[in-house]
Amino acid sequence: FRSGVVFRRSPAERLTVTGGRAAGAVLADGTGVGADQVVLAAGSLSGRLAGLPEEVLPPVRPVKGQVLRLTVPPAYAPFLSRTVRAVVRGGHVYLVPRENGELVVGATSEELGWDTTVTAGGVYELLRDAHELVPGITELPLTETRAGLRPASPDNAPLLGPTALPGLLLATGHHRNGVLLTPVTGDAMAEALTTGELPEVARPFAPGRFASAGAAPVSALQEQSA
Template sequence: MHAHTSSDVLVVGGGIIGLVTAWRSAQRGLRTAVADPEPGGGAAQVAAGMLAAVTELHHGEQLLLGLNLESARRYPAFAAELTEASGQDIGYRACGTLAVALDADDRAQLRDLHALQLRSGLDSAWLTGRECRRLEPMLAPGVRGGLRVDGDHQVDPRRLAKALVTACERAGVVFHRGWAERLTVLRDRATGAVLADGTALTAGQVVLAAGSLSGRLAGVPAEVLPPVRPVKGQVLRLTVPPGYAPFLSRTVRAVVRGSHLYLVPRENGELVVGATSEELGWDTTVTAGGVYELLRDAHELVPGVTELRFTETCAGLRPTSPDNAPLLGPTALPGLHLATGHFRNGVLLTPVTGDAMADLLADGALPPEARPFTPRRFPPVRHPPVRQEQSA
């Protein structure tokens, strides 16, 4: 062992979920540390940042809807507080979302989603194809109808992650820029972790927030390993040239050939196009096929997209649980808590996750909105522990 440091809370994983947990914990007066070689990296660098509690609603996920809506409600105040704490703009925009259908089958599916939204007490309005094109003139003439959801907003995840790093530093969070290679367990209690360089970190409580890698930390007893798997997503970034006519004023979503597609316009002229959903394990390769399919479908939805500058392609891994909902709270191993498995809602759930984990760490109990998402709702699973290879 090269060194030994101690804290009240050790967060394993420095993605946005780990960072917000650390920031909120430090604000509650807890001496907090984060172990990650590249804080702010990971899935946040790929995510589009849609805060889409309404348009992301799926059948069977009504329980998750409550948590999503609560986090969306907190976002304006959260964004303002984080901007003040970090001195950085996180790109929060209350611009709304337009979900559209390109053919009769898509229209029927979107009508079904609208009915589910209305049954769930959500605010969305059905528009004709002509009304959709009046809102967004760049849409293809063949758009058959759509849903206008003014309450679904957006944020820039890269700016969000950077601001959280700064806010953590200003709040006194200590960063250990290395991999947590193994959890330390002493007398049937989690007591810290050992980094890849041999540094021993001790803590009164450990939060495992390592994204899709959360189920692969060595030293975690098999019965409390989180059942989290990676789901690959490929994303494109385009740029609207300076002086170009306004392209899109809000996020546009659609199902094209059975695949979900979104276009997220940023105020700086960037347009994020995504995302594939691929069950390919730990592969993060950007493929020609993935890029082609995204551009093809985006062109069918918004033909003018092919005139924009192509600036970046990237792929990331969404941490996914068996029921697509996060794992929040204590495990059966005293001292070890989870904040992972957020799947496609990690950016949206950042405010409510930070608050819930800080309540748990400071007061010993989860708030009511987070209790349905305890890790103990799943039976034990087994993963082969391996050395981590990328940021959470």
């Protein structure tokens, strides 16, 4: 419990639908949580939540991203003082220095379904492209490799706002920009939940642009918040 909010450290397994509207969720530990409004923000798994009516399934697919972590030895410090972002050979690459001496290099973008295998090719491509930007990076120890899945919509832009199921809103599909768009997404969803209207900046990303998202018009969102 913090700042008036109860945090439950258990994933949602099923959406609860009562009387034709979203009414909460059942968690993995069996706990039922009731709610007047539900925001579905489950990343690449957003379309796999049990209990979602077919007409409001978000059109989200997984996009694999491989990431590297390197350590900057004291002899090389300071190595980078700020984040570096660039496009190399048509692909995006970033280098993010951490206060603990780590350097994060990412990330590949691979349409391989639910595969999360770290590959030699992915590691090679990241190091090759990072070396184009900062040649000294190949002298650093490689301490971790990992792969995750991003949520991507058909146009790789976010899905924000109400669906055709009263009480259910989406906040997913951010593709490569989930972390970067977290603040503006939070502001947009807070306004939608409290005022019944999406802010103008978020309206181009309403689920209604895809028929499979089962979106509702803004007026329906106003009814949900009434």
